[in-house]
Amino acid sequence: MRVEAPPPPAAPVSLRVQAELDRLLANGRIDFERGSDRLEPEATPLLDAIATLLSSAPELTVEVEGHTDSHGDAAANRRLSQLRAQAVKAYLIGKGIAPARIHTLGSGSARPLVRSRGPQADQLNRRIEFRIVALGGR
Numbered sequence: 001m002r003v004e005a006p007p008p009p010a011a012p013v014s015l016r017v018q019a020e021l022d023r024l025l026a027n028g029r030i031d032f033e034r035g036s037d038r039l040e041p042e043a044t045p046l047l048d049a050i051a052t053l054l055s056s057a058p059e060l061t062v063e064v065e066g067h068t069d070s071h072g073d074a075a076a077n078r079r080l081s082q083l084r085a086q087a088v089k090a091y092l093i094g095k096g097i098a099p100a101r102i103h104t105l106g107s108g109s110a111r112p113l114v115r116s117r118g119p120q121a122d123q124l125n126r127r128i129e130f131r132i133v134a135l136g137g138r
Contacts, residue, residue, distance in 0.1 A: 014132045017057045021130045024049055030088060030128040037083035039091065047088065050130065051095035061134040063103045064088045069122035070109040082106025088128055103133065 028046040032039055039047070054062060066081030066088075085104035093099050112125045 013057050014060055014135065017053060017060055018132045020053055021050065032084055037080065037087045039087055047091050051092050051097060054092065054097050059135050060132050061101045063105055063131045063133045065105045065107055065129045067107050067111060067125060067127045068109050069125045070117065074108055078106050078108035081108045084128065
């Protein structure tokens with residue numbers, strides 16, 4: 001008689017959602033008008049997919065972190081990155097995600113993905129990141 005092994009346990013919802021957020025962001029970008037916190041229209045499908053994902057796990061709280069390239073004043077870049085994170089939060093709230101589930105952080109150019117400069121490096125460094133930070137929607 002052959003005994004079947006039990007299936008592996010499912011990944012916790014927070015890990016599953018984080019992995020899907022990472023996958024979505026690896027395949028698309030949330031872009032803004034240059035020097036502005038106004039979302040580019042091309043960001044809408046990606047943000048809609050993120051809203052749908054977050055709606056599927058209402059017990060999770062997420063941090064939205066904005067980043068800029070290294071051009072310009074560091075304090076101004078931090079402000080701009082915070083405004084961009086808040087614009088993403090506002091969009092998600094408009095799609096039905098509870099405001100208490102979304103925290104924002106503006107890191108400016110303090111955490112670049114790449115240290116070099118140039119158009120491609122700058123584009124990589126200008127980004128929005130999502131991190132699952134808590135269970136419970138608080």
